[in-house]
Structures are given as C-alpha cells and as structure tokens.
Amino acid sequence: MDMEMKSRIRRIIEILIKENREYTAKELSLKLDVSEKTVRNEIAGYCENEEKYPVKIISLKRGYRIQDDKVDEEEIQQFLQRLDLAFGNELDREKYVLRKILLNERYVKLEELADELFISAPTIHRIFKNVKATLMNYKLEIISKPGYGVSVLGDEIDKRLCYVHCLPKASDENIETVAEQCGMKKEDFYYIDYAIRKSLDKNEFDLTETGIKNLTVHLMYAITRMREGSFIRSIRLNYCIPEKEANIAEELIKNLEEEYGFAFPPTEIDYVRVHLSSKNANLGNEAAAVSAETEAIIRHINDKIKNILGYDFLDDWELLTMLAMHIEPMLSRIKFGINIPNPVLEEIKAEFPNAYECAVIAADYIKENYRLTVSDDELGYLSLHYNLAIDRLAADNTNKKILIVCGSGMSTARLMQAKIEKKFQIGRGNISLCSIRELRTKDLSGYDAVISSVKIPFPVDRKVTYIEDILGDFSIESSLSDRMLLQSYVDDRLFFFHQDFRGRDEIINFLCSKVNEVYGAGEEFARMVWKRENLSSTDIGNLVAIPHAFSMCTEHTIFALCTLKKAVKWKRRKVKYVFLVSFGKKDLEISHDLNEKLLSLLLDARWIALLDKVDDVEGLMGIL
Template identity: 30%
Template sequence: MNSRTITILRELMAARSPLTSDYLASINQVTSRTTREDVKQLDVTLSHNGAVVESIRGTGYKLHIKDDQKFRKFLQEVLEEEAGEAPLVPDLPEERTAYLIRRLLLTDDYLKLDDLAEEMHISKSTIQNDLKNAKKILANYDIHLESRPNYGLRATGSELKLRFCMAEYIFDRSEEAGQSLLNAQLTSLAKEDLTVIWKIIMNQIKENGLTLSDIAINNLFIHLAIAYQRIKNGYHVSLYNKDMDDILDKKEYQVAKKIVGRVEESFQVAFPQTEVAYIAIHLLGTKMLYQTGMEIDQVMEDDIYQVVMSILERIEEKLALGIRQDQELIISLGLHLKPAINRYKYGMNIRNPMLEDIKTNYPLAFEAGLIAGLVLEEYTDAKIDENEIGYLALHIGAAIERQKLKTGPKRCLVVCASGMGSAQLLFYKLKSQFGEKLDVVGTTEYYRLNQASFKDIDFIVSSIPIPEQLPVPVIEVNTILGDADLKKIETYVADPKQSIADYFKQDLIFLQKDFASKQEVLEFLADTLTEKKLVDETFLAAVEEREAVAPTAFGNLVAVPHPITPQSNQTFLAFCTLKRAIDWSGKRVQFVCLLSVEKESTADLQSMYDLLGRVIDDPAIVQRLLKARDYEAFIDVLPK
C-alpha cells in the first residue's frame, strides 16, 4: 500500500459517515479520478483482509469490516510496513518536507538537488518548492542551508539547535516512553544501547527521588541518546559562561553528573562539562506534579505567582471566562510555569502529541492559551510555541469545565453610597426582577468594600463608579434601575441558548469563490466586513496577527480565522467556500469560517464553539456545504 491508500484507509476508519471522493481527493491533493482508482485498489487489498469499501450512490465511501480479527491482523502488518526498513517514498508536500529535513540533518556532506529529486521520484521544480518549506521550518531552529556551487546544500547551525531539530524530525515521540523511540533507519545506535540509556535514566530518577512526567522522561531519553551519538562523531554543545554558572549551582546538576557518569562507564565516552549542564537543563525543565492540599506560598515563588496572575488578568480582560480566582488553576499554572520558564530561557523544545486534539476540541481554551503565551513572551523575552500553548490550554480548559459544573443562581453584591435606604431599594428591585436566577448576597457601602469577601461572588452591582481593580466584574447602574440598567444585568444573569441558524446570516455567506491563497480569502472577507461596517480597517491586521501566532486550520479542510482579541461591536460568523482547496500554512483548506466576537462580551463563547463544532467536525457536512451553490442549499445542510 502506498501512502495515499493508507491515508484513505485512516480517513475511512475515523469517519462517522460516508466520505466523498472529492473530500478524499482534497486530503491527498490529487484528482477525484485518481482517488477513485486508489479506492478500487484499496478495496481489492481489503477484500482479502476482512473488509470492503462500500460505494453508496450519491453519498460516498464507507468502510465495512466483515472479519474483525482478520482486519486487525492486516492493520498490524500495515503499521509494520510503515515502520519497516524500506520507508515509503513521500507523496504529500508535508511528508516530502520532513523527508528533506531528515536527509539534511543526517549528513555531514553536501546534498545535490538533482540527487534528492531522483531519490524522491519528483521533479526539480517540485523539490525546490518543498525546499522553501524546509527552510522555513529549519529557520525556527536558527538552522540555515549553506549552498556551495557544484557541491549542493548543507544544514548549518549551533549544535544545540541541530539536536533540538533532530529530536522533532528524526525520532517518533508518539509511542510509549522507552519503546522504539529511535528509528533504526536513521541512526547507528543499537537497540541494546538505547535500553542501557533508558535503564540509567530510570534508576537515577528513582535513586534521587525525582518526580518527572512521562513527557519529561521521554524528552530526556531522546536528547541523551542524541548527545551520545553526536559526541561519538565529535560534536559538542556550547553554553554561555553565565548560563553555565547558573546551572552548576542547581541540585539538578549533581543528578545530571550521576546520569552522565553511568553513560560514560557503559559506553566508554567522555562527556564534557557543558554536556552535563545540558542534561541538567532537561531536569530543570521537568514538570512537577500538582499535590492537593498545598498552599500557594508553599509551591510558588512570588515572581511566578505574579506571572500567573498577570496571565489570568489578561485572559479575563480579553475573554471574560470567570476563572481568575480558580485556586486550582493558579496552583497548576504555577507548578507548570516554574520549570517551563527554564525551558524558555534555554530555547528548549517540548513536543505536545495532543496539540491537534486540543485545538480541535477545546478551541476556547486554546485561545486563552495563546493569550497566556503572549504574556509569557513579555516576561521571558522568548518565543512561546504552539506546543507549549497547548499545555497551558489544558490547564485553562480544566478550569473552564470546573466553572461549568457550578450550579445554582448567579450571585451578586450591591454597592451604594447614598445610604442603606437606596441600597435596600436596589436589593429588592433586583430580587423582584430576576427572582431565583439571581442571589443578591448582601449590600455594602463603598468604604467597606475592601472588607468584603469576593469568594463565590459572580459580579457587583454598584450605583457609583469603582476605580479599583476588583476580582469580579462591576456593573455600574442608576440607583433607580431603568430598562438599560436591567438589560446590562440580564447579560450577566442569563444563560442564553442560541440556535445555530442565528449565526448563519445570508449576507455573510459567500459560496464557490475562486481564490488561490489564504491572503486573498482574508483580504476579501475583511474588505467585505469593513464595507458592511461590522469591523474597521484594523481588523485584517488583527486576524493576521492571530495567524502568525498559530495558524487556524483545524483539519477536515476547515479554517476558522479570527482576530487575536475581540474587535467588533457584535458577535458574528462569516463563511466562504472555495472551488478548490488552498494551502493554509501547511494544511489544505476549502471551507473558511471567520469568527468575530463582540468586545467585552460576557456571553458563553463555548456554546458558540460547540454549535460551530457540530458542523466543521463532520466531513460529510463539510462536503455538502462545499457543494452548496446558494444560501438555501447551504442552510438546508445544517444540523437541525
């Protein structure tokens, strides 16, 4: 089986409903005709292995498994073939890019484009395009391609960054720690040597009472294996003297010395001091585990606490999630950031195997993670990448879920300066207006506000301006509540249930457009929305700023671009379908949904994401929406 048919098989296995040849063609970047031939070939193969591909007229293809045991055995053979000694020739652009990066990283000599093109069975013009993508990726690691006439290309950069890049592109980190982590096709290390390194790490962790996460152990193992191989070949990491001094003072350096000592004894190699320091950086970059019952001052230095609170303030300011006072979130973020800041300081990479799932299933938490990442960049003066943002989003997502579990009415405190009489008037007006939906926990004068506890308070209703920054929102109203005042409070009290049709407006749906690039799509949507006075001229720049932090293509041919912070005076969605799929920062996209959230909105954004998710997560729905040629056909596809 080639990589296209393997991709088709994976898509069919994952699909809840039939998939069209158009969809499968878009995924593999081939014509529908080629896809139909690939499906026929796949069906012949599967028919001998316990399954068939059913073709359902007018609907698409569906996988039907007849003999579960036989099919499972076949899948095992496919996986073994993929990891076998004769790797598949890469077909897709991203596969070819990764292949080029591996080849460039693993040779000390120059590589000629003609030789690479022949090796990969592609044209010279194709490999030149792939090389552009490879250069962009390598540039993220400060690795550059040195060109020499008549010789070819060679990757050059600091030994530290070369290793980081190798860890990402040569080793498979998706498997269980310590199991087949190194691809024998790409390294001279024997399996027995890897087993020795693994045992050394595990023994030292146990002896020194360290608590490391699985991901941290994984990273340490991979990098120690790389270090051993590179030292054998005469390469060494170098660190600035000041950085060395900082590391030598740490307890983790002593543990690193023990680990390296055992490796030196086992393999008869000598690690210089800088290499020991490098292993210590990994131990400094491990993730501590949250222990229930700890007080914040027991687990967090003041500077880390300030960073955590700055992050939560910024998230509250931009997204109004109501999680700023979540003590479990404060502690878990603090425990995560203490070692993570060491990683940022030394430019260390960390892989997040859950990243795509987090982006797809917890988009609101991921947006909050992006905001957290921007605050961290200000604090550390280092670039925070998507992998780290994904880990921050997990902590934030847990807090969002905890917030949802809170039951009962919203709770507010009334503040008034003109005497208890007017405060009581406000109190009873609120009770009569909102009944069981709002629990008014009490009234207080402004000067006593600093004595009030904000625990379990959702917001404050005040008849006077409150200049201080409080941990909960303040709604300023008139002493005699008018309709406008009540409407303001209603937005905090209500739990609106939105229909999906409310977000699909006819004048914001643009079908079968013939754009050729991501930029064309964004410019068209931004210009159209500006003409309709829904946004201003700064909107496009805000969307592009968000794309620069992390592209918004979610797979399934869908992208959901949006500004990095709310820009508009109302919440809306704008849709654009394309005649042909385009490249969207490395992913194929044909269905674009631009999202804009109202500034200072207190609405439950997760509900909108849930509604949208029902549409864009289903390949069959997306394919039918892509075929729609008018508004009625488009709306008719939507889940009722």
C-alpha cells in the same frame, strides 16, 4: 499520495517478495481488500519509474511476480523505507532531507537526495524550500557551495534539537528505527533508558514516560555527535538548575562515560540538566515554590485575559499555583527547543475552545515580553489549567448580580427572589428589587440578569428574562437566548459560496476586506485577525478553519463565511470551509457560549456535509 496508497504499493511488493511466485490481480486484491483495477493501477504507477528501483515487477500472462535478480535483504529493507517516502507525503520527505543534511557535516548534493527519494529535480527544490524555512525556526541557515552542495550553519545545540524533532516519536514498535536514525543500535536505547530510570529512582524524581523516551533519544544523538567531534560550546542559563536535577545529570553522565568510553565536557552535562528541569512531571506532593517573577507573569497574563475575554481569574489561587508549576519548566523547554508532544491537542482545541483562547493570550504575552514562541502542543497543556479555572468560575454563582423588577406586586418579587436564591445558590445581598418606575433611571451595567414577571412598557438597555410562572422552571441565562441564535448574525453581504481561492492568506485578506467594506472595521481588525492566526493556526479539522480577531475590536458580533470549490492547504491541514468571526464588545457575556455553539456545528461531519451543498444564504439559513 496518502498513507493508504503508500501502504498498498509496499504491501504488494512485500507479498511478491515473500511468496516468490506469480500472483494474479485477483489474489492481490483479496489480500489488500481493494479492487483488481486498483491493484493494476498501483503496479502500473510503480512500473512507470521502475528503472530507478532495485526491485522490478514483471507482468506475466496471468499476473505479476518479482524479477529474479539477486538483491540482498538489507538492500530490500532500505529500498522499502525509501519507497515509503517516494509514495508518501511531502512532510515525510522534508524530514528525511533535514535528517540527511543535519547528520552529515560535509556538503550534500540535492540531486543525490532526489535520486535517493526517487523524485524529480523540481520536487526536491520545492521540498528544500520548506526545509530552509524549518531550519530558520531553529536559528540555522543553509550555506551553498557550487559543485559541492549544501550544508547547515549554526550552533550545535540548535542542530541537535532540530534533528531530534524531525525523528518519529519513540515507541515500543519503532525503537530500532529511531536508534538507527540517531546513529546507534536499539541496545543503546535500552541501556540509556535503563541508566536514566536508575538515576531517577535513586533520587526519587518523577519524569513521565514520554519525557524519559524523549531524553533517551536526545542522549543517543548527543553521543553520536560527540563521537564525530561535535560538542556544545556553551549553554547560557537564565535560571539556577535545582540541586536534584543537577545530581541526576551528573550520576547519569558518569554511567554513560563508563559505558561509551569518553568524557562528557561540562556543557554536555548542562545540556542534560536543562532537559531534566524542563520535563519535571511535578507528580510529588511537595509544595510549589512560586517565584516573584513567575507570579508577575501569571498576573499580567490573567489581567490580559480579563480585558480581552472577560474571565476574571485574579483571585483563583489554585490556577496561580498550577500555572506556576507549569510555566517555569515550559519557558525552559521553549528556550532550548524541547517539545513535549500533546497527544490530545486536537480534542482540547475542539472541546475547550474558550480555554484554548486563554492559552493563546498567554502565548501572546510571552512572545511580546520574552521573545519566545509557544508551540500548539504547549498551548494545549496550558488550556487544561484554564479549562478547570473556567469550570470553577461557572460553578461559582455566588457573585452573580440579579435585578428583579416588581411588576405584579412585592409578594411576587419576593417569591422570585427565594426561588433564585435556592436554585442558583445566589446570596440575598446579590439580588436587588426595583419597581418599573425605578427601572427607568436604573444603571443596569452591574447586573448579570434582569428578571420580571410582566412586560416592561419601555425600552431598556438590557435583555430581560420574562417569567410568567414563578413556580415553574427557568434559567437566569434565558434572557440571552435570542442572541444565541446563529441565524441572527447572518449578513448576506458577508457570505460567499464555492469560491476559487488558492491559499489561506488570500482567503483571510478577502474576508477581512469584505468586513471592512460592510462594517468599516478598518486595518486594525485585519491586523488583529492575523495576530491571532500567527499565534496558533485556526484550522480545527473537519476541513474547517475559524480565523478570528485576537481581541474584541468590533462593537457587534460579525460572521463571514467562504466555502471553496477545492480544499486548500491552511497550515498542515486542508480547509474548504472558512468562518471569519468577530465577537462584538456588546456581546461579551455570550461570546464564550456562542463560540462553543458554533464549534459544535462545525465539528459535526453531518452538518458540514449539508453545508457543502449550500449555494446561497437562504440555503444556509435552512440548516442553521
């Protein structure tokens, strides 16, 4: 049941409890801004399993009220929270089960969890399957003991990181809830938050608000675990913690020891040092010290980006500096499972798709060489650095190579040259002139654009921009315009409408096989599509997914489309429209613009509404 449905049943019960009188369906519908029928259906659905609930709704002649049983207020609040889970989404239930088994050192029975959540045995077993998969991501495993239940086996640091990541994000509105789920009170949150800020101010160390709240939550749960006798045994550091971070950690721990009355072992102090070094906001004016290893990582990544996407960042010193400041703390965060949520991730993926692909390539290099998986949140932060670098490339026209064909006299060619120099700030040394005769044997591979005032009477291995009015307005990119039309890539053998697939894997494998049938793409193409999908899910919202190859492995650009009768679960989102894309090696110079043009369509809800009604290729061509 979705969030709207969940809130309705809870609000109905809260209204009935608070007022303690009979309410008609009409009165409730006005308070909830829904129909009377919806109110009746909500209450009927609740009453079907009412024997499980401590709060009963009774139906009277005119309306509804709460049965007058004595239920204390604390029990009611606990019930309403569990009710949210019972009527909420499965992800919330998974997190509840994770927290329950991680917080409890003893065995936990699944049937008891099912009763707490008011769900059936098959449902709890389905949820628990996903819980086990989540635990595996933190190198944790489940052990079962007949008659006793299940328990979690693994290192203490991994248990803590998994638990904290399952908590709601700490905010001013939910501090009490987060503190309770860490086994503490909101007063503890405020004290630890104060102690952190005091140490940071004393040492003139910058940490974001998100970073401070995150560290506060980690420390609350750490204190609860240590009180129960669960300590971190060892932390293996592959780098030296800076002196400032080490001093802050020692001062902070000293204050916490005095407040909570027990000593923190050295490994717990290291735990705090790691958090600080992985969250440094780098807001000061100190120059970034780029280690040789970090510089090598960035060089290798940018080499890979140049080979795959064509962007040349090798001489971008600003990008090198910003990435150096970002990558070392990022690797530390990944190693110790510290995730900084990215509140604008979806906007980044939609607005800066090419920068996001650069970040995905960086993630692939890190995974191959360091066996570390970069989260989507981290990819979003990396994308911002690459987007600025792409903007710098776009602004730098001085390196563009232009060939002007002298078809109607040298004077005309010189006028063209002068106009291009002035409008696009391209140096005269980067603009070449040649005659039509010379063009026959000219190597055009080193030119970004070829411009002529007359039609070339023979085929050339390059698109040509024809300028009839040399004093009028024109763009050096217009030679690519005909290849920027999405219609030119529609192949009716690769477009499938209203299909009946059940999941992501089935759809991707189907489309890859069809591309192979039509273009002979081979197994390597499918492998590259799955490589990209496994690095970061390609669902982009708006019920759309765009699976695509990690690198260019087809000569020509290929689009395949599959629309579905019913939306399926992709990763965390539902998807109904799947565009499989392979940008061709021959289209490298337009692939970035083509990708953005496609995305602008797919993120337009009005265009997707039109697509939903399309039954064939002819209809698709009509809306492109």
